Amino acid sequence: QQKVQQSPESLIVPEGGMASLNCTFSDRNSQYFWWYRQHSGEGPKALMSIFSNGDKKEGRFTAHLNKASLHVSLHIKDSQPSDSALYFCAVGKGTNTGKLTFGDGTVLTVKP
């Protein structure tokens, strides 16, 4: 059964700093990887996805995937207080299923 683990549990970065979030997964047949962000009182919203090994950049956000080492990460450059939220790594197999396995989340706090 897929296990997804995130680290750190919580992270505090200064405004303008770089936040790095990590995620490891156990199933080598995993095919797609999402980062979701959840603000208090809201449902999770997809930030970005990555399907291939390497880096994927979208604005201030860069995701990195290394399937061989079962690792995916998210880096947030020039962090803003509005980035403060709970971040989840979600891993799935197959593009036509809604089944995702979520990590336990990283709480990011960006201090002004």
Added chain:
Amino acid sequence: GALVYQYPRRTICKSGTSMRMECQAVGFQATSVAWYRQSPQKTFELIALSTVNSAIKYEQNFTQEKFPISHPNLSFSSMTVLNAYLEDRGLYLCGARAPDTEVFFGKGTRLTVV
């Protein structure tokens, strides 16, 4: 844009009673709907996955007898929590997707059992 609405947003039910929650997809066809429960500690548990033209698949520790789900068309799904007890409390999230899209989540139904 694609949106998922869930209602009610919050509900309180007495221990041993049942409550029904609904999920509506707007702006896309929800060929796949997954129901999750997020604990007070924020961890996710997948309850079941419903995909068009397939039987609803329940995860270990969750059964149709306890969490019956209906997915009658490509825009609507509902789930009932039967005989709710304290351990059933949490935020119930509906995640819906069309083929090759992200999973869109609603804001959830928060269940409190008293």
